[in-house]
Amino acid sequence: MSVLAHGTRPARLRALPARPRLGRNPELTRTDRLVGSVLAVAGAVPALALGFIAYEMLREAYPAIVFNGGHFFTGRVFSYGNLYSSGVEVRDGYRAAQGAHFAILPMIFGTFASSLIALVLAVPVAVGGAILLVEKIPSRLQGPLGTLLELLAAIPSVVFGLWGVYTFGPLLSRTVFKWIAALRIPWLDSHVGHGEGLLTASLVLAVMIVPIVASIARELVRAVPAISKEGAAGLGLTAAETVRVVTLPFVRTGVVAAAILGWGRALGETIAVLLISGATLNSYPHSIFDTFTTMAATIAAILDGALTDATRMGVHALAETGLVLLAISILTNFAGRMVARRLSDAALPVGRGV
Amino acid sequence: MRRRRLADRVFWGAASLAFALIAAPAVSVVVSVFHQAAPAVGWSLFLEDTSSLGIQNALLGTLMLLLGVLVVAGTVGVAAGIYLAEFAGGRTGHVLRFFSEVLAGAPSIVIGFVGYTVLVVEFHWGNSLLAAVLALSVLVLPYIVKTTEVALRQVPTSLREAATGLGTPRWTTVRRVTLPVAWPAVVTGLVMALAISTGETAPLLFTGGWSDQTPTLHLFRHPITYLTGVTYFGISEPGARAHATAAAAAAVSLVMLLLLILIGHRVSARARRQTERMHL
Numbered sequence: 001m002s003v004l005a006h007g008t009r010p011a012r013l014r015a016l017p018a019r020p021r022l023g024r025n026p027e028l029t030r031t032d033r034l035v036g037s038v039l040a041v042a043g044a045v046p047a048l049a050l051g052f053i054a055y056e057m058l059r060e061a062y063p064a065i066v067f068n069g070g071h072f073f074t075g076r077v078f079s080y081g082n083l084y085s086s087g088v089e090v091r092d093g094y095r096a097a098q099g100a101h102f103a104i105l106p107m108i109f110g111t112f113a114s115s116l117i118a119l120v121l122a123v124p125v126a127v128g129g130a131i132l133l134v135e136k137i138p139s140r141l142q143g144p145l146g147t148l149l150e151l152l153a154a155i156p157s158v159v160f161g162l163w164g165v166y167t168f169g170p171l172l173s174r175t176v177f178k179w180i181a182a183l184r185i186p187w188l189d190s191h192v193g194h195g196e197g198l199l200t201a202s203l204v205l206a207v208m209i210v211p212i213v214a215s216i217a218r219e220l221v222r223a224v225p226a227i228s229k230e231g232a233a234g235l236g237l238t239a240a241e242t243v244r245v246v247t248l249p250f251v252r253t254g255v256v257a258a259a260i261l262g263w264g265r266a267l268g269e270t271i272a273v274l275l276i277s278g279a280t281l282n283s284y285p286h287s288i289f290d291t292f293t294t295m296a297a298t299i300a301a302i303l304d305g306a307l308t309d310a311t312r313m314g315v316h317a318l319a320e321t322g323l324v325l326l327a328i329s330i331l332t333n334f335a336g337r338m339v340a341r342r343l344s345d346a347a348l349p350v351g352r353g354v
Numbered sequence: 355m356r357r358r359r360l361a362d363r364v365f366w367g368a369a370s371l372a373f374a375l376i377a378a379p380a381v382s383v384v385v386s387v388f389h390q391a392a393p394a395v396g397w398s399l400f401l402e403d404t405s406s407l408g409i410q411n412a413l414l415g416t417l418m419l420l421l422g423v424l425v426v427a428g429t430v431g432v433a434a435g436i437y438l439a440e441f442a443g444g445r446t447g448h449v450l451r452f453f454s455e456v457l458a459g460a461p462s463i464v465i466g467f468v469g470y471t472v473l474v475v476e477f478h479w480g481n482s483l484l485a486a487v488l489a490l491s492v493l494v495l496p497y498i499v500k501t502t503e504v505a506l507r508q509v510p511t512s513l514r515e516a517a518t519g520l521g522t523p524r525w526t527t528v529r530r531v532t533l534p535v536a537w538p539a540v541v542t543g544l545v546m547a548l549a550i551s552t553g554e555t556a557p558l559l560f561t562g563g564w565s566d567q568t569p570t571l572h573l574f575r576h577p578i579t580y581l582t583g584v585t586y587f588g589i590s591e592p593g594a595r596a597h598a599t600a601a602a603a604a605a606v607s608l609v610m611l612l613l614l615i616l617i618g619h620r621v622s623a624r625a626r627r628q629t630e631r632m633h634l
Contacts, residue, residue: 032523053457132366152379158553159582162604300466319471325461326461333458
């Protein structure tokens with residue numbers, strides 16, 4: 001109750017401490033409480049939306065969870081079965097088209113392989129670029145180059161797909177891939193095709209997570225105390241040695257957090273991977289140039305087909321795939337935040353680019 | 355000493371290479387998209403519908419989606435941010451903030467999938483403007499919440515204390531003191547949310563659908579076309595002209611994104627000046 005605003009009545013003042021309202025803040029007026037409760041509804045929306053998404057995925061996936069059992073995680077083939085025959089397969093009371101078979105191990109492999117290769121490539125590049133930007137590039141140019149970084153973060157994944165299919169992939173397959181394949185190293189030799197496949201997709205994913213890591217690294221490098229750097233310079237260390245003993249230890253935790261968040265983005269990336277991976281179901285890539293697919297790309301690619309499945313088991317199986325992807329993404333996001341908690345108050349973005 | 359100087363050179367050489375590896379793809383993407391789009395650029399691109407290889411309906415559709423996101427996610431997100439910064443108690447605020455950040459990690463295709471099974475199928479909305487707007491809104495909500503909350507928390511404590519000292523009620527303080535100061539930073543967050551919405555495809559594939567007609571204001575059962583959709587479907591279509599149209603749609607979305615980034619810069623520069631003035 002704001003006493004001053006409503007005139008000071010001594011009786012009221014004395015009454016206040018005598019009747020402490022538990023759980024209520026006596027500083028708030030009636031309007032404050034009303035507005036506060038309306039805003040609280042809005043405040044709960046993100047949490048409710050998350051709960052609803054998780055619940056809905058679980059509900060939609062449940063028949064598939066029962067139908068597929070543990071085989072879902074160990075098998076190789078994901079197939080709706082024969083959608084044109086009237087035959088129906090029944091297992092544990094749930095029906096699917098004849099010959100239906102749902103397992104996602106190759107997709108899990110593709111998701112982790114592409115995102116981890118991307119992460120390993122992206123993090124050193126992002127950190128090196130950020131250090132150069134802050135330490136060596138004149139401040140006059142930092143603005144425009146920062147905008148370039150922002151633009152890179154904002155480029156839509158479908159545009160990366162277009163670029164990967166028509167420009168980047170063909171370029172790689174004509175040059176670098178051919179040279180690598182000529183060396184005949186196991187896992188690195190096979191037909192390089194037109195550049196669609198695991199390595200191209202990983203490289204494009206790396207380009208997509210670089211701005212996330214680089215923009216956080218840039219803020220962290222800027223925040224390195226000048227006094228420590230001056231101290232290192234005073235001891236006669238070269239600029240590179242100063243980076244190694246002062247800057248890198250200072251930014252390490254933040255970079256790890258940023259890398260985990262960037263990894264989360266790569267795991268869930270859909271359209272660019274769908275266009276560049278070659279979207280090959282039911283097989284493992286035989287080399288790093290081979291085509292493959294991920295969980296997210298598969299959902300986008302074959303949901304259309306699942307809609308013709310009269311038993312709806314195809315949709316349920318894709319929901320189960322989405323549920324696995326959701327669980328993995330939430331876990332990585334959570335891990336990134338736990339690491340970030342060790343930072344004092346670095347501005348950690350919420351996830352996607354821009 | 356000679357070896358150390360050499361190591362220094364090598365290190366900065368590697369850092370320059372890293373920087374080049376960041377800048378080159380950005381330049382290459384922009385150049386290649388505009389190069390591929392060149393044959394399709396002309397007035398007819400903006401005057402014809404997708405059935406005649408224009409993008410008029412898609413551009414209008416994207417603008418309508420952005421407006422919808424601004425209305426839905428903008429109001430809910432800003433309100434939620436105000437609640438978290440000014441009203442929520444320690445524990446409640448902590449829990450809600452946590453879930454909002456976790457939501458930001460949800461893959462966009464999962465959001466699109468739920469939008470499809472619930473809004474399109476279960477609610478019988480069909481592929482529609484509202485289903486697409488809601489899917490996008492859920493996607494960008496965490497960003498708006500976060501930027502609004504951070505913007506309000508950066509308002510100097512002295513202003514708040516002065517208002518409290520004068521006996522101003524909490525909501526009046528927010529409305530007259532803290533929110534006006536934080537507003538430019540809040541708007542930066544909204545612009546960022548619009549940029550994310552412009553570039554998304556996955557949540558719209560099964561909620562927005564596809565239509566060759568000019569979009570209408572019908573919320574239900576009227577599919578809506580959007581720029582990234584033209585690119586996505588055009589890539590796999592045969593024919594050089596369809597391909598050029600796909601690239602043209604990509605180029606137009608890049609131009610929109612650049613404009614949004616520049617607007618964001620203008621606004622955030624204002625936000626910085628505002629805070630500096632307040633700290634004096």
